[in-house]
Amino acid sequence: MTTTSPRPPRAAGPPAGPAPLAVLRPVRTATRYAVRHGLPAVYLARAARRGDPVGLLLRDRASREDPYDLYERLRARGPLSRSALGPVTTSHAVATEVLRSDAAGVGWDRSQAPALIRWALRFGDELDATGVAEPPSMLVTDPPGHTRFRRLVSRAFTPRATLASEPMVQRTAEALLDRLTGRGDVVDLVEAYAAQLPVLVIADLLGVPVERREDFLRWGAAAAATLDPGLPLRRYLAAERGLRAMHAFLRGHFDRLRRDPGEDLVSRLVTLPEDEALTERELHATVMLLLGAGFETTVNLLGNAVVLLDAHRDQWDALRADPAGWDGAVEEVLRHDSPVQLTGRTITRGTEVAGTRLPAGTRVTLLLGAANRDPGVFGDPARFDVTRANARDHLAFSGGIHYCLGAGLARLEGVVGLRVLSERFPRLRVAGRPVRRDLQTLRGFETLPVRLG
Numbered sequence: 001m002t003t004t005s006p007r008p009p010r011a012a013g014p015p016a017g018p019a020p021l022a023v024l025r026p027v028r029t030a031t032r033y034a035v036r037h038g039l040p041a042v043y044l045a046r047a048a049r050r051g052d053p054v055g056l057l058l059r060d061r062a063s064r065e066d067p068y069d070l071y072e073r074l075r076a077r078g079p080l081s082r083s084a085l086g087p088v089t090t091s092h093a094v095a096t097e098v099l100r101s102d103a104a105g106v107g108w109d110r111s112q113a114p115a116l117i118r119w120a121l122r123f124g125d126e127l128d129a130t131g132v133a134e135p136p137s138m139l140v141t142d143p144p145g146h147t148r149f150r151r152l153v154s155r156a157f158t159p160r161a162t163l164a165s166e167p168m169v170q171r172t173a174e175a176l177l178d179r180l181t182g183r184g185d186v187v188d189l190v191e192a193y194a195a196q197l198p199v200l201v202i203a204d205l206l207g208v209p210v211e212r213r214e215d216f217l218r219w220g221a222a223a224a225a226t227l228d229p230g231l232p233l234r235r236y237l238a239a240e241r242g243l244r245a246m247h248a249f250l251r252g253h254f255d256r257l258r259r260d261p262g263e264d265l266v267s268r269l270v271t272l273p274e275d276e277a278l279t280e281r282e283l284h285a286t287v288m289l290l291l292g293a294g295f296e297t298t299v300n301l302l303g304n305a306v307v308l309l310d311a312h313r314d315q316w317d318a319l320r321a322d323p324a325g326w327d328g329a330v331e332e333v334l335r336h337d338s339p340v341q342l343t344g345r346t347i348t349r350g351t352e353v354a355g356t357r358l359p360a361g362t363r364v365t366l367l368l369g370a371a372n373r374d375p376g377v378f379g380d381p382a383r384f385d386v387t388r389a390n391a392r393d394h395l396a397f398s399g400g401i402h403y404c405l406g407a408g409l410a411r412l413e414g415v416v417g418l419r420v421l422s423e424r425f426p427r428l429r430v431a432g433r434p435v436r437r438d439l440q441t442l443r444g445f446e447t448l449p450v451r452l453g
């Protein structure tokens, strides 16, 4: 392991923003809210009133709960259609092309924004309020920064490392279900299992204290909302409280590891040799992304799977009879009801996409959940079929250089988590109305009442 003696982080790197004068904090929060969510909210609400599909998707609760009709209406307009947010695609081929294109990136070129917006972004910038989809998170960083961040952590997510985690994932799943054995009442499966398994697994892998898992879940649930544009003020403030609590925890955790590093990934990141070291901001962004992405997405895979298999009971029974089918079942759940519904890319140099010339600076919205139901790739795409031969061709983990780093781990948690659940509680049934999370980018359930049988 390439570690050196513990020492403070480098001071160099992206500007940390103005000194956090306590008296200015509410003004900065208001500025941040206005520029990141308030203005987009007004704009999107207007677009939704005009019937703009992306406006509806992001502002209308019913369309958020079930976006699939809207996706089909968009698909009927062609592979790349116009929307309030710019060009948007439901096409698997176009989404794949954009994700792999070297003329598209994840960064935003702020230099093109009006001066007032640029000032507001700078003034509102504060490490402790920074979410997982803000720089320098690798999710929104282009090469060479992206290459550097990803290389530093990818060792922990190689196929070999993932395979080595299987016994831990299985033990964790079984221990959670042990606690539920004998419960005859209705149980919220999200709270008791689907949310717990991913957070315990990622905490174990990153070496963060598992005892804090309820805190992580609370902070993460609030912060997940920041992935959606145009949040109402109250939800934004709750999200920011979650982010601040998470950053405060991380700061203390990094300090402890600098004094007394272990063998885990985070210890390695805080003690990198001088020439590789991450700035404080980069360290927060990287660990927060790994932690958040590790549990805020996989919970949705598990919940969506249980609801789909309850509605297709013959397929649940077939999987119980032949557990080798769980790999395919997980791919079909990822395709049919994708935990991450959309992402975006910015065109970095003028290029043609689906016959349309897109100038540099154009933001393209990629509806991954719609691409995964593209009839040109998946026959009878609205049908849920765990034996579908090409289910794995989905874009649920994105594509190109930002392809999900944790895809192997998520698949493992899905397969092991669902197999163990079906073995332990073969008669499990949904027992009440599952409630969707009020989110657009992420798609899953807030509560999932089940009777274990």
Ligand code: HEM
Binding pocket: 138, 139, 140, 150, 202, 289, 290, 291, 293, 294, 295, 297, 298, 301, 338, 339, 340, 343, 344, 396, 397, 398, 399, 401, 402, 403, 404, 405, 406, 407, 409, 410
């Ligand atoms: C079912 C579960 C999951 C789904 C559906 C999912 C989906 C995604 C998607 C769609 C992206 C790329 C977004 C884009 O291209 O703009 C992504 C990136 C990422 N995911 Fe996942 N993810 C899951 C689980 C995980 C887990 C368990 C981890 C573990 C740490 C993880 C870590 C990451 C990281 C670090 C990135 C950023 C990669 C980069 O920018 O190079 N994900 N994920």
